Amino acid sequence: MRELKLLHAQIILHGLSNENLTLGKLVSFCALADTGDIEYARLVFDKMPEPNKFMYNSLIRGYSNGDDPIKAILLYRKMIGSGLSPNEFTFPFLLKACAHKLAYWEAVIVHGQAIKLGIGYQVCVQNALINVYVVCGSSQCARQLFDEILDRTLVSWNLMIGGYSKTGCCEEAFLLFREMRELGVEPDEFTLVSLLSVCSQGGDLEMGRCVHLYIEITGIKVDLIVRNTLLDMYAKCGHLHSAKMVFDQMLDKNVVSWTSMVNAYAKHGLTESAQQIFDSMPMKNVVSWNSMISAYVREGSCTEAFDLFHKMCDLSVVPDEATLVSVLSACSQIGDLVMGMEIHDYMGSNNLIPSVSLFNSLIDMYAKCGALRIAMDIFYKMPEQNLVSWNVMIGALALHGCGLEAIDLFENMQACGVWPDVITFTGLLSACSHSGLVDLGRFYFDKMSSVYGLSHEIEHYACMVDLLGRGGLLKEAIWLIGGMPMKPDVVVWGALLGACRTYGNIEVGKQILKQLLEMEPNSSGLYVLLSNIYSEAERWEDVKKIRKLMNYHGIKKCRAISFIEIDGRVNEFLVDDKRHEISSSMYSILDQLTDHLKSLGYSRNLSSAYLDVEEI
DSSP states (O other): OHHHHHHHHHHHHTTOTTOHHHHHHHHHHHHHSTTOOHHHHHHHHHHOSSOOHHHHHHHHHHHHHSSOTHHHHHHHHHHHHTTOOOOTTTHHHHHHHHHHTTOHHHHHHHHHHHHHTTOTTSHHHHHHHHHHHHHTTOHHHHHHHHHHOSSOOHHHHHHHHHHHHHTTOHHHHHHHHHHHHHTTOOOOHHHHHHHHHHHHHHTOHHHHHHHHHHHHHHTOOOOHHHHHHHHHHHHHTTOHHHHHHHHHHOSSOOHHHHHHHHHHHHHTTOHHHHHHHHHHOSSOOHHHHHHHHHHHHHHTOHHHHHHHHHHHHHTTOOOOHHHHHHHHHHHHHHTOHHHHHHHHHHHHHTTOOOOHHHHHHHHHHHHHTTOHHHHHHHHHHOSOOOHHHHHHHHHHHHHTTOHHHHHHHHHHHHHTTOOOOHHHHHHHHHHHHHHTOHHHHHHHHHHHHHTTOOOOOHHHHHHHHHHHHHTTOHHHHHHHHHTOSSOOOHHHHHHHHHHHHHHTOHHHHHHHHHHHHHHOTTOHHHHHHHHHHHHHTTOHHHHHHHHHHHHHTTOOOOOOOEEEEETTEEEEEOTTOOOSTTHHHHHHHHHHHHHHHHHTTOHHHHHHHHHHHHOO
16 A cells, blocks of 8 residues: 555646546555555545546445445445446445345345346346345345346355245255256355255254265265365254264364364263364364353353363453353353453453343343342443343343332333333243232233233243242132143142142142152152152151152152352352362351341241251
């Protein structure tokens, strides 16, 4: 650019500033060359008294390839306003800019203008239109346009097949592929990648194998991208053996190949094998680290996820949003507020502008770690909120027993024009249940279907059963279960059994237990719950029968893990666990909590709690 600017100075000194041909080349180089400067091109352009069509096209193309495609659309409007007519070189890049900005209606207007000018039937313009319609989610318009193309190129076929692939339309993609082959059009790597990708999305192993067989039989030359997509297809379709076979046969592997294998093993719950492959990787990028961290988080091994995150940072690998979301999820699982706040501080110190998804993860983390007010502050300060944001906040208020606040937030959500979904009502009904708001729970349960047209799912029935059970309305809860359109699951029956324990209804509890044991015959928690019902009723013989029944079936009570934070570090421990080096500090804090709860009148519940963990 330095030499170009010197050349531009010579053009000005020699009075050639009005030479459109010369300055057109200057604008074109600055706008399109890798070493160019599009802002300098725009400065030269704006100084021109009458820029020509070539200059407009160069700048529109440059903007469409850059980070600010909206400027291409605005420049096109200026071009039309100046009286210049666009040509076949204008529209493809203008439509590319529309695709980047998801500007559907602008694309429709451009489509009409292209037809009016007699350019709309040129294949390069039609291909660009197919692409923008597909990207904007209008596959029907794209297909209609595709069917009108008389002289389709391979690009046309790939764009349409790729469009079906992006929208998960597997059948349509393969029907179009068959039509393509019948017409003698040979596919290329882009075609195969689209077909394999749509198989991955739908988990269609059979069709994925057909594509693999086609590659082997025809001997079509495929590149590393196709091999990686094939590997990913087998991994996502649950066929680990085939994924490993493709991986082993690859002569050249890149970081994507290795990461795909890490994901494949992690998907099957083989975290140790995934870690071995991860450790064997010749090179790793942030996606590789994210795959391994998220695998540990899904498994519930949050400490390992934190260790990996710290190691990643020590190796100067810069975490991205996906990394932070995974680590925040781990913090939420074990209530590690200190680590969560460190992540929040990291975002601030690195001037990271969080997306809505990252904000939602922060809210969820703070709420589940007990810092509800901080979660609410973040929610209200978010520059924009989506449906997930509202759902997370309503769920957070429900978790903390703030039922009326959750209902107020739901009403505010509607006032903001955000339409609720089934997850919204799960949080709302849960809030009513935790706060004992029986009438409001009934009201919103009915409103869910009558006003919002949402079908009640089993989670909503479970919330209502829990709500009615907590309120002592066992008959109504049983009646509700009897009217369910689906078979009650262990959560529904468990909620009712918990109510039986609260209100000492042994006979109903015994009937429920029969249903539960048919579903989960080896669940120690169910036996313990019934044992507690009997013990609280002082029916010690029945308690002994439950013990004998557990021994007969070889069922052992699962030892629950608890977490406690001391000096900024979360530690886990079991009942009467003395293994930890700071166990004395743990039990000291636990004793203080116990004394505090007893002073508040929770002695009966505490006795029941100790019975839960130590009775059997």
